Amino acid sequence: MNPPADGAELPAEGSAAFQRLVEARLEKMRELGRAVELYPYSYERTHTSEQLRAAEPELTAAGAVVRVPGRIMTKRGAGKTLFAPIQDEWGRIQAYFKLDTLGEERFQRITRLIDIGDWIGVEGTLFRTRTGELTIQVTDFTFLAKAVRPLPEKYHDLSLELKSRRRHLDLVMNQESRERFKKRSAILAEVRAFFGDEEFLEVETPVLQPLYGGATARPFTTHHNALDTRLYLRIADELYLKRLIVGGLERVFEIAKDFRNEGMDRTHNPEFTMLECYAAWWDYHGMLDLTERLLRRLARRFGNDGVLTYGGHDLDFERPFARLRFMDALAERTGVDLMTLDDAGVAAIARRHGIEPRKGMGRDKILDALFGDLVEPTLVQPTFVMDHPKELSPLAKAHRRAPGLVERFELFCAGFEVANSFSELNDPFEQRRRFEAQKTLAEAGDEEAQQLDEEFLQAMELGMPPTGGMGMGIDRLVMLLVDTNNIRDVLLFPAMRPERSGGEGP
RNA sequence: GCGCCGCUAGCUCAACUGGUAGAGCAACUGACUCUUAAUCAGUAGGUUCGGGGUUCAAGUCCCUGGCGGCGUACCA
Numbered sequence A: 001m002n003p004p005a006d007g008a009e010l011p012a013e014g015s016a017a018f019q020r021l022v023e024a025r026l027e028k029m030r031e032l033g034r035a036v037e038l039y040p041y042s043y044e045r046t047h048t049s050e051q052l053r054a055a056e057p058e059l060t061a062a063g064a065v066v067r068v069p070g071r072i073m074t075k076r077g078a079g080k081t082l083f084a085p086i087q088d089e090w091g092r093i094q095a096y097f098k099l100d101t102l103g104e105e106r107f108q109r110i111t112r113l114i115d116i117g118d119w120i121g122v123e124g125t126l127f128r129t130r131t132g133e134l135t136i137q138v139t140d141f142t143f144l145a146k147a148v149r150p151l152p153e154k155y156h157d158l159s160l161e162l163k164s165r166r167r168h169l170d171l172v173m174n175q176e177s178r179e180r181f182k183k184r185s186a187i188l189a190e191v192r193a194f195f196g197d198e199e200f201l202e203v204e205t206p207v208l209q210p211l212y213g214g215a216t217a218r219p220f221t222t223h224h225n226a227l228d229t230r231l232y233l234r235i236a237d238e239l240y241l242k243r244l245i246v247g248g249l250e251r252v253f254e255i256a257k258d259f260r261n262e263g264m265d266r267t268h269n270p271e272f273t274m275l276e277c278y279a280a281w282w283d284y285h286g287m288l289d290l291t292e293r294l295l296r297r298l299a300r301r302f303g304n305d306g307v308l309t310y311g312g313h314d315l316d317f318e319r320p321f322a323r324l325r326f327m328d329a330l331a332e333r334t335g336v337d338l339m340t341l342d343d344a345g346v347a348a349i350a351r352r353h354g355i356e357p358r359k360g361m362g363r364d365k366i367l368d369a370l371f372g373d374l375v376e377p378t379l380v381q382p383t384f385v386m387d388h389p390k391e392l393s394p395l396a397k398a399h400r401r402a403p404g405l406v407e408r409f410e411l412f413c414a415g416f417e418v419a420n421s422f423s424e425l426n427d428p429f430e431q432r433r434r435f436e437a438q439k440t441l442a443e444a445g446d447e448e449a450q451q452l453d454e455e456f457l458q459a460m461e462l463g464m465p466p467t468g469g470m471g472m473g474i475d476r477l478v479m480l481l482v483d484t485n486n487i488r489d490v491l492l493f494p495a496m497r498p499e500r501s502g503g504e505g506p
Numbered sequence B: 001g002c003g004c005c006g007c008u009a010g011c012u013c014a015a016c017u018g019g020u021a022g023a024g025c026a027a028c029u030g031a032c033u034c035u036u037a038a039u040c041a042g043u044a045g046g047u048u049c050g051g052g053g054u055u056c057a058a059g060u061c062c063c064u065g066g067c068g069g070c071g072u073a074c075c076a
Helices: A016-033 A049-054 A056-062 A099-113 A160-165 A167-173 A175-197 A238-247 A284-302 A326-334 A343-352 A363-374 A428-443 A454-461 A474-482
Strands: A066-072 A076-078 A081-088 A091-098 A119-128 A134-145 A221-224 A229-233 A251-259 A271-280 A307-310 A313-316 A322-325 A383-386 A408-413 A416-423 A467-473
Touching: A016 A099, A049 A056, A049 A066, A049 A081, A049 A091, A049 A134, A056 A119, A066 A091, A066 A134, A081 A099, A091 A099, A091 A119, A099 A134, A160 A167, A167 A175, A175 A251, A175 A284, A175 A474, A238 A251, A238 A271, A238 A454, A238 A467, A271 A284, A271 A474, A284 A307, A284 A383, A284 A408, A284 A416, A284 A467, A284 A474, A307 A474, A322 A326, A326 A363, A326 A383, A343 A363, A416 A474, A428 A454, A467 A474
Parallel strands: A091 A134, A322 A383
Antiparallel strands: A066 A081, A066 A119, A076 A081, A081 A091, A119 A134, A221 A229, A251 A271, A271 A467, A307 A313, A383 A408, A408 A416, A416 A467
């Protein structure tokens, strides 16, 4: 038998009132500890709450004794009986405790010494109450673990902050939250299965990198003690994955965290999960087909016959996705063929649409801003936007026919970007020129400028096959599939400012 | 970054123009042998985010710091 936990206490914290709530629980735990093991090592479960519901007819007919562990969510005493829903990962099953069946000591134990929030295993047979609820008639029960802290209030939702900061509380209190994160896991599994079927090899590349590249973003920096050298947390996998293509691995993909030292809001977290894939011998058309197949498969599995409801819109992934050329979309919105205009002309059009070009914004950046304002919000149904201006895409191959453009597409759904893809630049001389240009920007103080990666260039100089590449923000994909507009809903532990007591004052 | 709003019991929220800080849930005591937001009777529970100021008097007004929400800008 365990020591009776007489010394158990929590560090002083919170108000005296809170201390008393905890103390009441500790006191009951001490008393309970004199009779039972407080922290047993395991429990033999026969069924989950879900399995009980599925197997009810057989179990009832056989009068089978089941053993189900779970957390006590409420206690409803009714004289010499007690009803208590027991919650496990899949849901709840009601347990019925009766003085007559359990005897005085065990009945007192459940009614008086065991708290809401505690874990117990109940053993008994199934029956239906008068009101029709499936219930376990408890013949015995086992104490499994103590909740020394009280559970939150039961019929109002937690604030988003508490849900995010204390995800464990959210998961205890909200079945729907548990379902959402299980769905995220299923989505990831489905994506991996898809790439397996498409004969892509899943690989892992470094998170800690001596140089960062593959995207324009500010990195996190860290330091390696033994090497006494600065390292960066990756902002993209791109350059390493392309080196694998050079090496002869023809189809690779990676699902991994990227880190970007930038603002956070409803759609941005400093660390986020990115899918990148590369296929030798493909151009962006091949990637486009792949992307469409992937999204359709996900929409069939997680939506309704290939249709996803998002923000009140029905998004149809079953039909071939719309395709739209970047410049055509802009021309349609502005009434002007912007290809024919010079920088000043483009800037003038932007001003006419309420966009004031910032200092240092090149023509292509202004086009991008215009696109973001005028076109993106209108792209509700899945739409491929194709053939972007060159300056925006330093790693993409020039368009084979249209001068000034690159072979690139982005997939938009519900007004936000889901995927981004190029015919990958594989000309090492052109790539070196573009890096040099970035280096100049960096020296001028542009923190987002990409660094010249000699290792990568040397790899490309060894010869990189024609290659298609695609990147997809997994968190946004999950947001789309679970119908939420807040990234915190799909990250178990989103980045939060550390909690601190108030400042010291002036 | 910037702007607006918020922070009161463990949780969700009240408290008028400055005038004794309240309710529900949770907790505690009691009643009830099919309850289910159980019910009924009672008890206890507060650093009103921190610091400073104005005032006879501050949850409320002012200054300042912290944290959050929403909007906005950049990034997936």
